[in-house]
Amino acid sequence: MVEKKDILNLDKFSIKEINDLMNMADSFTEILKRDVKKVPVLRGKTIINLFFEPSTRTKVSFEIAAKRLSADLINFSPNLSSLKKGESEIDTLKTINAMKIDLVIIRHSDSGYINYFAKNIPVPVINAGDGKHEHPTQALLDLYTIYKNFSKLEGLKVAIVGDILNSRVARSDIKLFNKMGLDVKVVAPSMLIPQNFSCFNAKIHSNIEEVISEADVLYMLRMQFERQDKKFYPSTKEYNEFLSLNLSRLNKMKKDSIIMHPGPVNRGIEISDEVMEMQEIVKDKIKINTQVANGVAVRMAVLYYALS
Amino acid sequence: MREKATVLNADDIERIIKRISHEIVERNKGSENLIFIGIQKKGVPLAKRIKESIEKITNSEIKLGKLDISFYRDDVNEKIKSDVNITDIPFEIKGKDIILVDDVLFTGRTIRAAMDAIMDFGRPQSIQLVVLIDRGHRELPIRADYVGKNLPTSLNEFVEVKLSETDNEDKVTICWI
Known part of the structure; x- marks a missing residue:
């Protein structure tokens, strides 16, 4: 058989x-x-x-x-x-x-x-x-979206931001992106990083500002509130300060870089309302609907x- | 795979292209309503050659589409195909006379699939079939309108078409499997 x-x-x-x-x-x-x-x-x-x-x-x-x-x-x-x-x-x-x-x-x-x-x-x-x-199918569609946008994969810099601990998207993405020759970094505070994360080939940052200007792909993860049995982050304000994408950070991004999110977006947490409202205006940059x-x-x- | 015999050489193929071009123009009384669709892979360069030859005869411009029929085949369960080619028919085919081109006509299943695929793009006025080689053994009631060469074969023979666009030479051979 x-x-x-x-x-x-x-x-x-x-x-x-x-x-x-x-x-x-x-x-x-x-x-x-x-x-x-x-x-x-x-x-x-x-x-x-x-x-x-x-x-x-x-x-x-x-x-x-x-x-x-x-x-x-x-x-x-x-x-x-x-x-x-x-x-x-x-x-x-x-x-x-x-x-x-x-x-x-x-x-x-x-x-x-x-x-x-x-x-x-x-x-x-x-x-x-x-x-x-x-x-796995989310990882494939993410990879496909990146490939269609850049017409290449090798060497692209991807920053995955947010709730790595609870995210199956993050795990599948990191493994697939590494296999295909992309350079993956993650941005998350230590309490949102899983134990034994060193087995993934990805450097850890704690502030989105450290990667914002060099990333080709900024991959914002959804805060997985339904999987968080305790509170992993002190406040929305603190999340916004270190991890959120807002207008001023959008302006710091490389020309030709893109923003992705597996959806559904928690507005005001991962991505600010203002940025979400700009989807139609900057559709070459915000690829959330292209992913879908x-x-x-x-x-x-x-x-x-x-x-x- | 041992080569058995050359069936057509480059000159033969060139003459066939010219002859079929004239036949198509004669039967369609010109080339005004024609659209060419080549079946991936070898049908595409053949379609391009005939189309260009007719363009010279009638001093016109004719559209050419490419069709991959993988997703219309009736044998997906038997064959795994991972190298799917592109389909590119970026124009209206409704009411047109389609000249469908493939290299070898065998069981007729590819042509059946191609006709189903074309119908999904619109309703053409007619579909006419061009093949370089008709090797017989049809399993469906399908025939070609324009045939380069009728080549009686047995089922354990294999017809190999080489075209300069993909294989650096124009040649048709018949081989044992």
Whole structure:
């Protein structure tokens, strides 16, 4: 039997395979510009969206991606399911599996749960957000967004700012960016840096001012309040002083540099209201909506990869 | 792979391009409503050559698109394809007579996929098919309108088309697998 193609993280993907996925995303980007934004390549395949944790963009993005490829997608809402009657999650999964699904997209707040899940189901599983661990499709769409903007990757300077401790986006991004030859720095106070962070190849700064003028990509992370069981930061005021992007810092950025954020933005915390309101005016600089748009093409590539 | 025989050399291919160009102009009474679409990869340079040849004959300008049919194939489960080529049809095809170009016509499945893809871009007036080699063994009811050379083959033979744009020489050979 051929090994099923789970995408739980991107560790086993070679540089060439990552580039292949991005080329494929390019082809899908072209399809998304057509009048008929749909190709029949996954016709007859059934995909289930299993989100045990809230999501807007990732869930909808996967749903659009699946439909653009002509697959049938079913949204599973744990809150309206037999889980509420006390069925265990693993039994729920076996029930779903009995219905002959071809692929499962899953998000769960317990780190590592998705790996356990993937081991117990014979069809490919795509990680759409694994607790504090990994978010591989976000990392791919971030990389693709950077590549489309600069037409290169090697040597670009990326500064990832904010809640590194609780962010699966940060972990997946740092690993993928390093693999692809980008130079990654993180900006966070020590209480928002995970233990054993030295295993990641990224220099730590504590003040955004230290990196603002040299970064090609300023990657603002969302404060993960839902994952913070204690208060990690004394006050919004202090966060603003050391970590936030505001108008005066925007002006210090390199010409041609870009700003990214995985969304949803906590306005007034990671990014000030004023800067958010400038999105339309400086759309060459603020790439948050481009990330969302690219997400569909990248997820089409991922689904195509996993099912072909 | 052992080379068996050369089927067409550079001069043969040039003559075929000229002949087919004239056939297309004759059948369409000129080139006014024509659009060329080459199927990636080898169909693209062939389409370009025929298009340029017709432009000289009718002193006109004709549009050329490129089409990759990977996402329209009916055999994704059997073949993994990671090198997807670009599709580039940046113009209206509604009401046009499309000259679809590929190098080798075999089972007909590529052409079926290409026609589905074209229909997603709009409703052309007609689609006419040009192939350099027709090697037989059709699995679908599809035929070419303009054929460079009919080449009876067996299923364990392989037709290799080399074009100067991609392979530095113009040559068609037939090989054993």
